[in-house]
Amino acid sequence: MTHEEAAGLLGAWALDACEDAEAASVERHLASCADCRVEAASLTRAAAGLGELAAGA
Amino acid sequence: MSHRAALGTLAIGGNPLVSRRVLSSVGEWGGARVGARGAGLSTSMASAEELRLVARIATGDEAALRQLYARYGSLVYSIAVRVTGDRCAAEDVAQQVFIRVWERPAGFDPERGSLRTWLATLAHSRAVDHVRREQACHRREQRQLPGAPSDVEEVATSSAVAERVGRAVDALPDDQRVAVLLAYYDARTYREVAAELDIPEGTAKSRLRLGLRRIARCLEQEGLGAWT
Structure with missing residues (x-):
């Protein structure tokens, strides 16, 4: 998976909205790309924020 | 499957007896919701404390697991129930999340976010797994559109x-x-x-x-x- 492909999938990945094989490819890319790791961490925090919304219900 | 039954099948590594006892002792998952509510912001900056808590869990400290549950049980359960739309399934998911932490505390990477974020992430991914498995088993009726x-x-x-x-x-x-x-x-x-x-x-x-x-x-x- 190229950097562009992986970066394009980061939002879906953070939302658990990729197919398993794609998620695995994204994670392989993350292991070697610091920029994507930073974005992935930030998007993961945002997704976890959506979980707070569920808890606030 | 009840959460106790789930424990029977899931708690196979690590220290199943301990985790079963600790997790059963909290009773109904829903019961923890009220008590855990107040934990929200107060734990926000506690990364050193979070690390200590996870380190204690890694040593097999049951009290630490109970503390983790008291603090985040509500969040984990709420996410699971919202995504699965099913209280029983949500109990199973919540059990899986805490058992996973008990058995593999090293999965927590403080570089990637707080303990709270990690638990919310685990809860969501387990809940999504549950929904997808269920969809794969029996094609259910089309769920409601973007309500x-x-x-x-x-x-x-x-x-x-x-x-x-x-x-x-x-x-x-x-x-x-x-x-x-x-x-x-x-x-x-x-x-x-x-x-x-x-x-x-x-x-x-x-x-x-x-x-x-x-x-x-x-x-x-x-x-x-x-x-x-």
């Missing part, structure tokens, strides 16, 4: 964090909001989001990414970057 956005708007936000996230979600452009909420709360893949909204897959991917980015930015601007 999610209005559900979310009606949420009685009892915590400051949820309130801020709610504002961030409200501020999203409609197309991004619908896509993000479908993916997160209804366990849709981006392909399913694309099909459901009748948009190209690439568009679905970018709406999810842009929407989450905006939410992240809102949280960071409100000084919640450290919390999460």
